[in-house]
Amino acid sequence: MDGRKPYIAGNWKMNLDRSHALDLIKTIKGRLGDGNDREVAIFAPSVYLADVSAVAQGSPLGIGAQNFHFESEGAYTGETSANMLREVGADRVLIGHSERRHIFREPNDWSGRKVRKALDEALLPILCVGEKLEERQANRTERLLRRQLDAGLCDVQPEEMRRVTIAYEPVWAIGTGEVATPEQAGEAHAFIRKWIHNKLGPEAAELTRILYGGSVKPDNIRGLLAIEDVDGALVGGASLKPDSFIPIIEFDQ
Numbered sequence: 001m002d003g004r005k006p007y008i009a010g011n012w013k014m015n016l017d018r019s020h021a022l023d024l025i026k027t028i029k030g031r032l033g034d035g036n037d038r039e040v041a042i043f044a045p046s047v048y049l050a051d052v053s054a055v056a057q058g059s060p061l062g063i064g065a066q067n068f069h070f071e072s073e074g075a076y077t078g079e080t081s082a083n084m085l086r087e088v089g090a091d092r093v094l095i096g097h098s099e100r101r102h103i104f105r106e107p108n109d110w111s112g113r114k115v116r117k118a119l120d121e122a123l124l125p126i127l128c129v130g131e132k133l134e135e136r137q138a139n140r141t142e143r144l145l146r147r148q149l150d151a152g153l154c155d156v157q158p159e160e161m162r163r164v165t166i167a168y169e170p171v172w173a174i175g176t177g178e179v180a181t182p183e184q185a186g187e188a189h190a191f192i193r194k195w196i197h198n199k200l201g202p203e204a205a206e207l208t209r210i211l212y213g214g215s216v217k218p219d220n221i222r223g224l225l226a227i228e229d230v231d232g233a234l235v236g237g238a239s240l241k242p243d244s245f246i247p248i249i250e251f252d253q
């Protein structure tokens, strides 16, 4: 990990009722140390953010949203602005998650506008990238990643990469129980770091954290974090219960 602080993020997606959500935040908060040796964050449904961030207050637990709109305000029914997220206590946001891209047909170029807006509004973005199974089978993984990185980071300065995280989530590994092999994850992460090196310079490449996502579980977290260029994990299903999420946060114990 070369000095990059490990980052474990839970993406709850559209799960949990309010009382389970608050209980889970309390449990995670109680198990977090001082946050010096790892960064932990939860990406909660927007309607819970105010309550969840109130519970998390006073701890190093980061609280983020799963999506937002890149415009500041206006006639965008059903959308949430960056400023609204900040007002309810979120300090970070997911951008371009594969479910946003594929189920909700979010255009690739929106991710760049969202990364720019997040940075301008002091939200820490996690830009999600990753190929579908047919793209991997057609040997198009790198081409696809390049396209998503070109769009997502089109308007970012090298020094701003300190605040940007990338999550590599192969779509075929999300919610399927099928995790990328160390070789597949290693190759994709190395490709992403090389892209950052070429476009934004060696310093940006060195400091940017690249998370792996897709069927991360307590029994595979250690192996994943041992892969060069894997700096953390973006966890879906296993972030919904203390029994599975706490051992992931405490991967080294």
Ligand code: 13P
Pocket (backbone or CB within 6 Å): 011, 097, 169, 173, 174, 175, 176, 177, 213, 214, 215, 216, 234, 235, 236, 237, 238
């Ligand atoms: P799973 O961990 O459930 O495969 O989900 C991964 C994911 O999409 C996290 O954003």
